[in-house]
Structures are given as structure tokens and as C-alpha cells.
Amino acid sequence: MAGGLRRAGRIARRGFLIGSAAVVGGVAFGAWRYTRPLPDPFLGLLEEDAVALTPYVVIDRGGITLIAPRADKGQGSRWVQAALIAEELDIDPATARIEPGPVSPAYYNRALLSENLPFVPTDRSWLAETARAASDIPARLLGLQLTGGSSTVPDGFQKLREAGAVARETLKEAAARREGLERADLATEDGAVILPDGRRIAYADLAQDAARIPPVTQVVLRDPAQWRILGTRRRRGDIVAKSTGTQVYGIDLRLPDMLYATTRSAPLGGEVRVLDASAAEAVPGVRQVLPIGGGVAVVADSTWAAFRGAEALRVEMLPPDRPGEQAEIWESLAATLEAGRIDSRNRDDGDVGAALDGPGAIAAEYRVPFLAHAPLEPLNATVRVTAEACEIWAGTQVPDFLVARAAALTGLPPEAVRLHNQMIGGSFGRRLEIDFILQAVEIARAVPGRPVKLTLSREEDFAQSRPRPAQIARARGLVGPGGIEALDLAIASPSVMASWFGRVWRSPPGADISIVAGAWDQPFAIPAFRVSGLRAPETVPVSSWRSVGASSNGFFLGSFMDELFAAGGIDPFEGLLQLCTHEQSRAVIEEARRLSGWTGRNPRAGRGQGVAFCLSFGVPCAQVVEIEETERGLRLVRAVAVADIGPVLDPVNAEAQLWGGMLFGLGHAMNCQLTYAAHRPEQQNFFDHDAMRLPQCPEVEVRLLENGPIRGIGEPGVPPAAAALGNAIFAATGQRLRTLPFAGQIRFA
Incomplete structure (x- = not known):
């Protein structure tokens, strides 16, 4: 799915699906409530001759990809999102690829807004319920693709199951037309349509046909009594990797010709003045010392060399104009109560x-x-900037905000910024911040064409804590x-x-x-x-x-x-x-x-x-x-x-x-x-x-x-x-x- 960035023909259907289009090599299904489709999130991003029909399920001859757009910070959210789709699609999620998908307003989070309205959760009155339903309007218009507020499951519970059901029924319809049968006479099992005579047609073999017919949008979701995945006690698909150290996180990423960096930054709103960089530049492996907004970066051939170089810097921290002592902070809070x-x-x-x-x-x-949030995985981001594009490999809970800020920082259009959202080794809210990722963008601009991995030391993470x-x-x-x-x-x-x-x-x-x-x-x-x-x-x-x-x-x-x-x-x-x-x-x-x-x-x-x-x-x-x-x-x-x-x-x-x-x-x-x-x-x-x-x-x-x-x-x-x-x-x-x-x-x- 992550092949060349090729543009393909697109047919915008008004109806249940978002950004529908005919394909030759693949098909994607998803569910929607409104008649006006949002932009196809996969347009120009799939392999040649493959176009996404909708956001959540991609089928090609290599198998099935389930899109789990909410960030996984270690809490298993990718797996539960995939399970919601797979339950209705009638596949074992362990047999599918699970990916976060591109940054797109198609993946906006409605539940996050509805939970922040001035109604108590126990208020089920007409006004409260109407306001919660109406929150879908600004959420959709803003297209905020946030992860947070324990909203992943409530946001995806209905729409991800509908995505799987639409995919299943459309594949059945494609098989029915091919075989001259009625869709109601067909069944599905383990990624295949089952014909009345017992023959099985794999979903991958039906993808091209399914892409050329109107999607089946009137679907009935399975009764929970029929669930085979949801509600059952089973081992999550990522547990073995996370338990054996084989799960790949952002910090594990290695790219050819990669440089490494770290930073020393002033408290937010302050500045760093480099007094002497000579000792840092003398550290073996250090390439250069760069001024960046609010701080200084050390670029090197390894993270260890970058850390050693940063320690050797002689700097002066120019503080921001606000109270900086704990006693002053308590006094400010007490004064607020008194006022x-x-x-x-x-x-x-x-x-x-x-x-x-x-x-x-x-x-x-x-x-x-x-x-402090103190996530176990040190804060890190890898960025490559060229005159035409900016690619980011990092774990974030706010991909849309990140893309917008990176575009502004590089002067590139937002569509030229590509985020590869990584599995996150802990957040507790820290990955709602994008400061360290923007630092990596700024450093990568100074070495165009080469990927740069920025890693913050634990001490710098604490120092820069929000x-x-x-x-x-x-x-x-x-x-x-x-x-x-x-x-x-x-x-x-x-x-x-x-x-x-x-x-x-x-x-x-x-x-x-x-x-x-x-x-x-x-x-x-x-x-x-x-x-x-x-x-x-x-x-x-x-x-x-x-x-x-x-x-x-x-x-x-x-x-x-x-x-x-x-x-x-x-x-x-x-x-x-x-x-x-x-x-x-x-x-x-x-x-x-x-x-x-x-x-x-x-x-x-x-x-x-x-x-x-x-x-x-x-x-x-x-x-x-x-x-x-x-x-x-x-x-x-x-x-x-x-x-x-x-x-x-x-x-x-x-x-x-x-x-x-x-x-x-x-x-x-x-x-x-x-x-x-x-x-x-x-x-x-x-x-x-x-x-x-x-x-x-x-x-x-x-x-x-x-x-x-x-x-x-x-x-x-x-x-x-x-x-x-x-x-x-x-x-x-x-x-x-x-x-x-x-x-x-x-x-x-």
C-alpha cells in the first residue's frame, strides 16, 4: 500500500462511501452517514492502478489491510479498531495488515468533541443528546484526527463495524453477479465468499469486480450474541511482539544515509545562547551544531555522539518572562483563589x-x-526534507496539526508533507505535543535530502516537559x-x-x-x-x-x-x-x-x-x-x-x-x-x-x-x-x- 505516489482516476460517489473510485489492482471500503463524501484519503498513495474507495478496508491481491487511524500508544488501540472492522468483514484480524492510514479529515474524531460539551455524562435529555449528535458537524468540518480522551472505542464502535459490513456485502454482491446468484444465498467465512455449492472465492479475487459495482450500503450489523471476535477473551495480536522486544517503534527506525541529532532547549518562551561549541564539535562523530528555535541541536553520526556533543556545549539559558520558582507558582494559584x-x-x-x-x-x-508524562520510549522523530517534500516518521496523537505545522515550517504545501505514524511506546498525553517533531523538521531542513533522527535524552524530556x-x-x-x-x-x-x-x-x-x-x-x-x-x-x-x-x-x-x-x-x-x-x-x-x-x-x-x-x-x-x-x-x-x-x-x-x-x-x-x-x-x-x-x-x-x-x-x-x-x-x-x-x-x- 505504501508504494509510489501515483495519481489515479477517481469517481466521487454521493452516498454511503467516501471518495469512491473504480480500481484495477485494489479496492477499499468504508462507511459514512452523509451524502457528501470527504476527500479520498488514499488518492495518489496506493500502488499503481489501485485506488481507495473509502478509508477503512483495503483489499488487493496481496491480502487485506485494515486501517486503524487512532494512534496506538501501547494501549492496544490498533488491535481493537481492527477487530471492530474484522468482526463484520468476517476475517481474523491476525491475518490482516493493520496500518494507521494517511492523514485525512475522513478519519475525524466525533466522540472527542461530544464528550467535551457542558452536559454531565448522565444527562440523556433531548437537549443533551441533540447537542452530542450535532457535535458531528463541527468535528466533520474541522476534520480533527485526534487520539485522546478515551474516545477511540466510542468513536469507532459504529462506523468501523459498518465499514466491515459494507465491505462484506459488496464483495458478496460482486460474487453473486459473477455467478448469476442472489446475494442473500451467499455467506462469508475467513476472508472468502461461500457459494451455495460450497465453493469459496477469496476476497482478493473479487476486489476488481467489487470496485466496479455500486456499494451495498444498506447493511445489518451482527447481533453481539453472534460476535466471534469482539467480546471474547483472546490474546491481542501485538502482544507477542511487545513482550519479546520485536515490536518496531519510532525509535527503532533506521534509514539509509541517516544522521542523528539531539537538542538542548530553553524553557518554553526562553532562548539558548551558545557560549562555546568547540568542545562539542571536537567529539568524534559530531557533524555540526545548529541553532534552532528556542534551542540548539547537535547533528552527528550516532545518537550517542549527539548526546556527548550536547553535554559538551557551553550554553546560557535566557529564561522566559514568567515566574520560575515553585514557591511563586503556589503563590499564583493561591492568589487566583483569593481573587x-x-x-x-x-x-x-x-x-x-x-x-x-x-x-x-x-x-x-x-x-x-x-x-511529568515520562513515557518509556524516549521522544524521537525522523524527518527527511527536500525541495519537493517532507517525510516524517514519528508517533503522534495529532497528525493533522503536525502536518499543518510542518508545512508552515518548511514552506511546502500540506499535501507535500507525508507522515508515517509510528507505534508509540507510551504517551500519557505527551504525544499530544509536537515540539520535538518540529525540532526534527527544523534540523532536517539544514541537511536537505538526508533523513535525520532526533532523540531527546531523558533529562531533556523532563526539562521540556509540558x-x-x-x-x-x-x-x-x-x-x-x-x-x-x-x-x-x-x-x-x-x-x-x-x-x-x-x-x-x-x-x-x-x-x-x-x-x-x-x-x-x-x-x-x-x-x-x-x-x-x-x-x-x-x-x-x-x-x-x-x-x-x-x-x-x-x-x-x-x-x-x-x-x-x-x-x-x-x-x-x-x-x-x-x-x-x-x-x-x-x-x-x-x-x-x-x-x-x-x-x-x-x-x-x-x-x-x-x-x-x-x-x-x-x-x-x-x-x-x-x-x-x-x-x-x-x-x-x-x-x-x-x-x-x-x-x-x-x-x-x-x-x-x-x-x-x-x-x-x-x-x-x-x-x-x-x-x-x-x-x-x-x-x-x-x-x-x-x-x-x-x-x-x-x-x-x-x-x-x-x-x-x-x-x-x-x-x-x-x-x-x-x-x-x-x-x-x-x-x-x-x-x-x-x-x-x-x-x-x-x-x-
Whole structure:
């Protein structure tokens, strides 16, 4: 499929498919809802005499290629996308090639926009549902091909299955016409059409015929009871490669005549002044030292030589004009709370002021630190720039933004920029940023015609981190005999959306709903309940981190509700169930109580359980953590997580995502933070941004319920974890911890 860039004839059909065209050597099928087709993403990109009809399934005589356009960051998204298509196409996805496809508005992400509307996920009213459906219009017009927000599965659940079904039925129609039969009399199995007499015609042998007939667009999707791939417990197709070190990531790429590079950059908005490059240029293998925007690059014959050269540079960092010390950052957040300028207040039930004006109100302040993304695969990108084209080999979650920025940087038209999106060895939000890839483009421009692989050292990755923001929350509440009567939560945070969009595209207008996500949208009927988001000035450029705003708000709200329950002598599970108005969430909470063997607060001295709940990305998730005091410190004994993501398409992988999200949240709550001095994070590598070690890992049990609509599970396991751990610490020790990380305040075994 990645052959010469040849243009071929194209017939634009108005109807179900996008950019349909007749072919000789291949055919591609896909599904669509609108009558006006979007541009054919494969036009000019397939082998000679092959044209893509639609985006998701390509068939040629060499086999079948399934297009999985959402980035795979290690969470297995390519496989589940392929499985959705393969289930209806009637093939084993393990027998197909799975590729990310080209950058195209045909692969726009509708689900990501619909989840960011100012409606709580539990709101199924006509207005909320109409707004969610209408979000398809701007999503389609903008053509944003983003991966994020646990949206891959909900975005592809319908359209990828339709793509496979359209392909299957069109191939059957082609066989029926060839054999003089009725399509209804034919069947399919393992990539072949089965004739009534038992003969099999391989899909590849029908591709040419199928391309010349109108696609069959009226299809019926298989009932889940008939699924043979989806919903079954099977080994994911990439597990062996990822488990044996044979999976190819961007960092593994080798091209002929390739150069290697690394960078040293100033904090974003600052500059680097090279004082002396002579020692760097004397390092064996170093070719040149190049100034680039905001930094300096070292180009060499190997990554090791580039790293050695960068270390030998004598440079002066000219800082940006903003606070650069951690104390100043905390002061800025506190001042934001004191000023009281509201960015959003989507939850304002009852008269909070009157309810909290009398005696008995409880107040608390919580803090969370900056956190690095710290993906295991070092940040890297390979780029080749010529006068005619720019080719990029890199893993990214924002391919369309990257292509647009690379085109502007090189002066080339966007169609001359070709991205080969790579398998990604971890992201947690870092691959939403394109800074390092644009650096590689800038370096490659200086050596035209030669591919250059840029690799950042771990220390440079930390130094250039666009972290999860530090935040302060202040809470007040009142608890009575009937439970929580009032709760007021104010959250001060810089805007992730303004910061990130301002770097990759343009800052959006209006409030940043991510500041209050995971707090205002919780399914709790508290008589007086108010959640306010206050936008703080940007002191450090920030970005999305796994579960975004809910990662901190799950800690704030989950911890403070537990404080109120404790003050009122209320069992936390009883308190949550009393307030919860959402049946799916209630079922999750009840299952977490059953699965954890909940014994109540303070079951015995030195041992305690804590529970927390958070609804994020439409997924209700409850977690219970059990700890015990030992001579070496607190030890995590057991952790339980229950979530409802609707139909579970890949049970093994979904359970692993919930498991991993909880441990990710627990490990960061225990140990991790970034603190800033002179605009630089003081933490430089994994050793001083250390999450959970294997001996600290508790026994884990997870359970997935299937009562709700289809959802993703990559992020919802994170938000309740810190609160569940903090609540367990209180149950075991009586000590209430309100600042993350917990290490430094207590000791973990």
C-alpha cells in the first residue's frame, strides 16, 4: 500500500462511501452517514492502478489491510479498531495488515468533541443528546484526527463495524453477479465468499469486480450474541511482539544515509545562547551544531555522539518572562483563589452560601503537583526534507496539526508533507505535543535530502516537559444526620486547553471545562452543591496528562467527601449510595463494596480500607484500597477497581487498562511530582520521579460491568486512585493527607 505516489482516476460517489473510485489492482471500503463524501484519503498513495474507495478496508491481491487511524500508544488501540472492522468483514484480524492510514479529515474524531460539551455524562435529555449528535458537524468540518480522551472505542464502535459490513456485502454482491446468484444465498467465512455449492472465492479475487459495482450500503450489523471476535477473551495480536522486544517503534527506525541529532532547549518562551561549541564539535562523530528555535541541536553520526556533543556545549539559558520558582507558582494559584474570578460554574445546586453560613461547616485545602508524562520510549522523530517534500516518521496523537505545522515550517504545501505514524511506546498525553517533531523538521531542513533522527535524552524530556498542572482546591462542606447537606469546591488551575491549543493550533474561546472535569459532573444529589473553576495565570506551559482534569479532581472531591462522611459518622459506601442518582454508578459502587469485602472504617488497628468514586469520560469507576502499617512503613495490601464501560470488546485488554490506570494513579499519588527552580523541573529522570515499584504493588482485582453505553477505558481508572489511597491512610492511621504526593508526609514500605 505504501508504494509510489501515483495519481489515479477517481469517481466521487454521493452516498454511503467516501471518495469512491473504480480500481484495477485494489479496492477499499468504508462507511459514512452523509451524502457528501470527504476527500479520498488514499488518492495518489496506493500502488499503481489501485485506488481507495473509502478509508477503512483495503483489499488487493496481496491480502487485506485494515486501517486503524487512532494512534496506538501501547494501549492496544490498533488491535481493537481492527477487530471492530474484522468482526463484520468476517476475517481474523491476525491475518490482516493493520496500518494507521494517511492523514485525512475522513478519519475525524466525533466522540472527542461530544464528550467535551457542558452536559454531565448522565444527562440523556433531548437537549443533551441533540447537542452530542450535532457535535458531528463541527468535528466533520474541522476534520480533527485526534487520539485522546478515551474516545477511540466510542468513536469507532459504529462506523468501523459498518465499514466491515459494507465491505462484506459488496464483495458478496460482486460474487453473486459473477455467478448469476442472489446475494442473500451467499455467506462469508475467513476472508472468502461461500457459494451455495460450497465453493469459496477469496476476497482478493473479487476486489476488481467489487470496485466496479455500486456499494451495498444498506447493511445489518451482527447481533453481539453472534460476535466471534469482539467480546471474547483472546490474546491481542501485538502482544507477542511487545513482550519479546520485536515490536518496531519510532525509535527503532533506521534509514539509509541517516544522521542523528539531539537538542538542548530553553524553557518554553526562553532562548539558548551558545557560549562555546568547540568542545562539542571536537567529539568524534559530531557533524555540526545548529541553532534552532528556542534551542540548539547537535547533528552527528550516532545518537550517542549527539548526546556527548550536547553535554559538551557551553550554553546560557535566557529564561522566559514568567515566574520560575515553585514557591511563586503556589503563590499564583493561591492568589487566583483569593481573587475569586470564576472561569466556569456548571454546577450550582441549591443555596450553597446560606447552607454554609452557619456553624458546623468543615473546610479543607488540597494541593496536587506538576507531573511529568515520562513515557518509556524516549521522544524521537525522523524527518527527511527536500525541495519537493517532507517525510516524517514519528508517533503522534495529532497528525493533522503536525502536518499543518510542518508545512508552515518548511514552506511546502500540506499535501507535500507525508507522515508515517509510528507505534508509540507510551504517551500519557505527551504525544499530544509536537515540539520535538518540529525540532526534527527544523534540523532536517539544514541537511536537505538526508533523513535525520532526533532523540531527546531523558533529562531533556523532563526539562521540556509540558506537565499536568499544579492545582489548589479549597472545599467547604456541611454534613448532617441525613448525610452531606452542602459542598462547595473551588479549583484554581492554569488552563490546559488554552496552553495546549495555543501551541498546536489556536486557543479556544470560553471557559476551560477540563479545570472542573471529574468534579462538577458527578452523579450526586447534594442539596447545596457548587463547583467553581478559577483560571490561574500560566506559570509553566501545561498539557493533558492521563485523565486530564479528573486526575486531580477525583482526588479533591473523593477525599473531601470522605472527610465529610467521617465527620458525620457515615460509612463511606452508604454515604455514596445515598447521594448517587445514577443507576449505573450505583451498580458500580455496590459491586466495589462486594468485591472488596468491605469491613467498614477501621476494621482493626493498623489496617484500613478507603473507597473513592469518580465518573470520568462517561465511565463510573469505584476503587477500594486496603493498607496496613508495618515496621518499614505503610504497605498496600489489596486494591479493587470496578467500572462500567458498556459492551466490553476486548475483555483481557480492558481489564488490563483498568488495572494499569489504577496502579498508575496510585504510584503517582505515592511518589511523583515536578518542582521548579529557575524555570526548570528539579526532577530529571525516573529515579527522582519514581512511581510504584514492583514489591509495592498490591494484590489487584478488577471487574467490568456492561450496563451503560459504549465507552473507553484508557483513562477512567486513574481519577479515584489517589483519593482511595488517602482515605485508606486515614482509616488506618487517623492522619488526613491533603497534598500529593504522599511520600515525605508518610513512609511506604
